[in-house]
Amino acid sequence: MNNLALKELLYKMADDQLILGHRNSEWTGFGPLLEEDIAFSSMAQDKVGQSLALYTLLQTLGESDPDTIAFTRNASRFHNCILVELPNQEYDFSLIRHFLFDTAEALRFEALTNSAYEPLAQLARKIRGELRYHTLHANTWMKQLGSATEESITRLQKSLEAAFPYALGIFETSPYEAELIDQKIFAGEAALKEKWLARIESVIHQTQLQLPDWKTLTPVYGGREGKHSEHLQPLLDEMSEVFRIDPTAEW
Amino acid sequence: MYGGGNTFEGIKTDSLSQEDPVKLAAFEARIARGEKIEPTDWMPQLYRKQLIRMIEQHAHSEIIGALPEGTWITRAPGFKRKMALMAKVQDEVGHAQLLYSAAETLGKSREQMIDDLINGKSKYSNVFNYPTFTWADCCFISWLVDAGAIVNQLANAKGSYGPYCRALERICAEESFHLKYGHHCVIYLASGTAKQRQMFQEALNRWWPPMMHFFGPSDKISAHTEVLMRWKVKMGTNDEMRNQFLDMYVPKIWELGFTIPDPNLKKNTETGKWEYTEPDWEEFKRVINGNGPCNKERLEVRRVAEARGRWVREALKSPKAAYVTPLA
Amino acid sequence: MNSLDPRVSRLPQIQEPVSLKAPLDQFGTFEVFVQPKEGKPFQHEGIVHAPDIELAWVLAKETFTRRFTCTSLYVADTRDVYVSPLTEGESNAYDPIPETRESGIKKTYEIYHLAKRGRQHVHAGTVQAATPQHAMTEAKLQFNTGKTVYNVWAIANDAIRFTTPEEKELWLTLSEKKFRDASDYKGGDKLKEFLERKLIS
Ligand SMILES: [Fe+2]
Ligand SMILES: [Fe+2]
Ligand SMILES: [Fe+2]
Numbered sequence: 001m002n003n004l005a006l007k008e009l010l011y012k013m014a015d016d017q018l019i020l021g022h023r024n025s026e027w028t029g030f031g032p033l034l035e036e037d038i039a040f041s042s043m044a045q046d047k048v049g050q051s052l053a054l055y056t057l058l059q060t061l062g063e064s065d066p067d068t069i070a071f072t073r074n075a076s077r078f079h080n081c082i083l084v085e086l087p088n089q090e091y092d093f094s095l096i097r098h099f100l101f102d103t104a105e106a107l108r109f110e111a112l113t114n115s116a117y118e119p120l121a122q123l124a125r126k127i128r129g130e131l132r133y134h135t136l137h138a139n140t141w142m143k144q145l146g147s148a149t150e151e152s153i154t155r156l157q158k159s160l161e162a163a164f165p166y167a168l169g170i171f172e173t174s175p176y177e178a179e180l181i182d183q184k185i186f187a188g189e190a191a192l193k194e195k196w197l198a199r200i201e202s203v204i205h206q207t208q209l210q211l212p213d214w215k216t217l218t219p220v221y222g223g224r225e226g227k228h229s230e231h232l233q234p235l236l237d238e239m240s241e242v243f244r245i246d247p248t249a250e251w
Numbered sequence: 252m253y254g255g256g257n258t259f260e261g262i263k264t265d266s267l268s269q270e271d272p273v274k275l276a277a278f279e280a281r282i283a284r285g286e287k288i289e290p291t292d293w294m295p296q297l298y299r300k301q302l303i304r305m306i307e308q309h310a311h312s313e314i315i316g317a318l319p320e321g322t323w324i325t326r327a328p329g330f331k332r333k334m335a336l337m338a339k340v341q342d343e344v345g346h347a348q349l350l351y352s353a354a355e356t357l358g359k360s361r362e363q364m365i366d367d368l369i370n371g372k373s374k375y376s377n378v379f380n381y382p383t384f385t386w387a388d389c390c391f392i393s394w395l396v397d398a399g400a401i402v403n404q405l406a407n408a409k410g411s412y413g414p415y416c417r418a419l420e421r422i423c424a425e426e427s428f429h430l431k432y433g434h435h436c437v438i439y440l441a442s443g444t445a446k447q448r449q450m451f452q453e454a455l456n457r458w459w460p461p462m463m464h465f466f467g468p469s470d471k472i473s474a475h476t477e478v479l480m481r482w483k484v485k486m487g488t489n490d491e492m493r494n495q496f497l498d499m500y501v502p503k504i505w506e507l508g509f510t511i512p513d514p515n516l517k518k519n520t521e522t523g524k525w526e527y528t529e530p531d532w533e534e535f536k537r538v539i540n541g542n543g544p545c546n547k548e549r550l551e552v553r554r555v556a557e558a559r560g561r562w563v564r565e566a567l568k569s570p571k572a573a574y575v576t577p578l579a
Numbered sequence: 580m581n582s583l584d585p586r587v588s589r590l591p592q593i594q595e596p597v598s599l600k601a602p603l604d605q606f607g608t609f610e611v612f613v614q615p616k617e618g619k620p621f622q623h624e625g626i627v628h629a630p631d632i633e634l635a636w637v638l639a640k641e642t643f644t645r646r647f648t649c650t651s652l653y654v655a656d657t658r659d660v661y662v663s664p665l666t667e668g669e670s671n672a673y674d675p676i677p678e679t680r681e682s683g684i685k686k687t688y689e690i691y692h693l694a695k696r697g698r699q700h701v702h703a704g705t706v707q708a709a710t711p712q713h714a715m716t717e718a719k720l721q722f723n724t725g726k727t728v729y730n731v732w733a734i735a736n737d738a739i740r741f742t743t744p745e746e747k748e749l750w751l752t753l754s755e756k757k758f759r760d761a762s763d764y765k766g767g768d769k770l771k772e773f774l775e776r777k778l779i780s
Contacts, residue, residue: 022325025324025325025337026324026325026586026589028317028321028324028337028340028341028344029314029317029318029321029340029344029552029556030552030555030556030559030586030590031344031556031560032556032559032560032561032563032564033560033563033564033606033628033638034314034344034347034348034351034361034628035348035627035628035629035638035639035641035642036563036638037341037344038341038344038345038348038638038641038642038645039637039638039640039641039642041337041338041340041341041344041641042341042641042645044337045334045337045338045341045756045758048330048333048334048337049334049756049758052330052334066330067329067330070330071328071329087589090559090591091559091560091563126751126752127751127752128748128751129748129749129750129751129752130749130751130752132745132746132748132749133640133749136637136746137637140633140634140637141634144566144567144630144631144634145563145566145567148566148567149562149565149566151562151565151566152562152563152566152567155562238325238326238585239325239326240326240328241326242323242326242327242328242386243328243329245328245446246444246446246447249443249444249446249447250439250443251328251329251332251386251436251439251440251443251447281667286667286668286696286697287696287697288696289665289693289696289697289729289730291662291664291665292665292667318584318587321584321586322582322583322584322586322587324586325585325586326585331758334758335758335759335764338758338759341645342646342759345642348627348642349625352608352625352626355608355626360605361605361628362605382583383583384583413696413697416697417625417697417698417699418625421624421625424646424647425646427761428759428760428761428764430761431761431762431763431764431765431766432761432764434764434766435764435765435766438766438769438770438773439766439769441773442769442770442772442773442776506770506774507770507773508777548580548582548587551580552580552587552590554593555580555590555591555593558593559591559593564605564606567606567630567631567634568605568606568630569630569631571607571631572606572607572629572630572631573607574605574606574607574608575607575608575657575658576608576657577608577610577625577626577657578610578623578626578657578660578662578732579623579699579700
């Protein structure tokens with residue numbers, strides 16, 4: 001098994017989960033409805049927990065411990081897609097991002113339940129219930145707000161269009177794509193993207209929203225190779241503010 | 252999360268003379284037998300009013316209480332703390348949800364309560380009007396403010412109103428995580444580097460006076476509450492609660508080698524009661540009345556959150572989902 | 580807003596006044612019922628505010644089953660819960676319920692009992708009935724053991740959003756979320772080691 005290819009896959013997945021979990025946790029206490037505040041926080045916790053599980057796999061492959069990996073790297077060493085690091089903005093954007101990303105995430109893990117890398121397959125099988133909830137939650141809100149008032153439809157449409165090029169960036173290919181597919185570790189970004197488009201489309205069709213003409217859009221790539229927007233480094237500085245007071249201390 | 256002070260203003264019992272004496276006697280007898288009051292039962296207006304006020308203030312204290320700790324939610328050091336703090340602050344929001352629901356069974360809608368909070372018409376625990384400057388302040392709250400809240404909540408869980416007791420039962424079960432987590436954090440600071448110890452000592456210095464205020468003014472100067480005690484609305488005096496807290500937690504703070512900033516604090520071995528420098532009740536009143544260091548920010552954050560969420564709520568409002576009073 | 584909380588500092592400025600809305604223009608309430616373990620009865624846990632029953636179910640899941648254990652959950656609009664009068668002391672809520680016979684198409688009702696004031700309503704069983712009143716009668720015939728029940732609820736099955744069999748997997752990892760559990764924060768060893776160190780120095 002090619003460790004570099006596997007590590008690259010695990011890093012980008014773990015970083016995605018961590019950064020989006022972190023972003024979503026910013027909503028805690030500020031949500032549009034108490035119950036939704038709670039639900040959004042749970043899903044943020046799930047994401048951070050999933051990132052921890054993935055970093056723990058990386059540790060078994062010889063990388064540092066999860067805290068060191070997560071709290072001491074600089075932005076250029078993070079492999080998350082740019083979508084997840086963007087600021088939350090209003091709830092419409094956070095919801096659209098949640099819908100676009102979590103649909104991809106659920107499909108990715110679904111594909112990984114058959115991964116030749118057994119520890120990852122096990123993890124994917126274990127968390128399928130969490131992911132089912134995330135997509136159920138996202139789809140329910142999308143269907144409701146996407147067909148409610150002029151304001152809610154306009155807001156979601158605007159955010160959908162703003163987020164879409166970044167969402168396409170989720171599927172930025174890795175240099176190891178062929179190896180991962182060959183070795184049956186992961187079915188590859190192209191296959192994932194195709195399933196994702198179909199799934200997204202089927203939900204959008206149940207609303208009054210229009211799917212952006214994705215073929216004419218330029219995907220925002222770069223995140224997978226450490227080239228990020230101006231938003232990631234400040235996020236990381238904030239996240240590690242206490243940890244960096246003394247990285248050798250136990251907190 | 253919640254503190255005394257909720258019954259700070261005196262209550263007028265005049266309205267009691269207008270209540271049906273037969274119903275009133277049956278109501279009081281039921282409470283005396285240890286039976287709970289449920290939403291559809293007859294109850295005196297004063298009971299309803301005081302309960303709404305108390306449960307509502309408790310709920311506000313939870314939702315506002317999510318803010319000072321929330322200040323550190325994006326900065327918690329390491330995975331263990333990050334996940335715990337996310338879950339802990341989430342629980343506090345959940346407590347607000349449970350408590351608003353309990354108050355709603357008495358006939359006041361959640362939205363009305365939230366409006367009253369934002370408009371400064373109703374109060375919440377003064378302790379959340381203080382800032383959390385460092386991670387150690389956040390640990391102080393998780394451990395000791397929650398500990399204080401638990402003293403209150405365990406007592407109130409034995410009160411007379413069914414829906415409030417049920418909410419508190421669930422809340423208390425969740426609080427045991429908060430308390431353990433908070434103590435765990437402080438043990439790590441105490442046994443850590445000199446810098447970490449210093450961080451917590453400084454937090455303790457800042458938070459001790461608000462912590463003493465937390466249980467409300469001393470019995471000597473508090474309003475009379477006999478009828479509320481008889482009705483099992485208020486379950487103990489402010490000083491009793493404060494004493495219980497000191498009894499349980501001062502030894503634990505000292506055990507960790509920290510200094511509590513009150514040279515007069517000691518337990519009187521004869522009376523079994525703690526003695527301390529009288530807290531500054533003028534300061535307490537100032538903060539309760541809106542002039543603490545963070546009152547404005549706390550309410551502004553709630554106001555902005557409500558305003559930002561309004562389009563979501565308005566989009567989905569429909570006659571099908573019209574408001575009714577919940578059942579239990 | 581200039582705040583110690585970086586999240587608050589990032590909040591947008593919003594000028595609109597707060598109290599422009601009509602009173603009571605909030606969502607309806609839905610009653611939430613949870614089964615803590617396989618084989619155990621469902622019990623009432625509380626309410627959620629939601630615009631409709633589907634979202635109520637989604638929101639109830641995290642509001643009421645993110646801690647402890649859960650195997651299933653359902654919700655019903657508060658207005659769809661048919662309620663008997665509440666009794667006290669020795670008097671049984673079933674006593675005043677008339678024994679009406681009714682014909683017509685029957686459907687399934689879930690029946691709940693309040694066994695003690697201050698407790699939650701607990702699932703007693705299901706009955707087939709034509710109307711909610713009839714469901715009460717059927718419940719009286721089937722579940723009234725003579726032991727005092729203080730309150731009876733009947734909810735028609737078709738007014739309930741149940742958990743589907745596939746959705747049971749939603750709670751798969753619940754027991755592993757130890758970070759929300761007091762047992763994950765044992766500081767005893769650390770404390771002992773610290774106290775010993777303190778003793779030496
Ligand atoms: Fe709380
Ligand atoms: Fe608290
Ligand atoms: Fe708490």
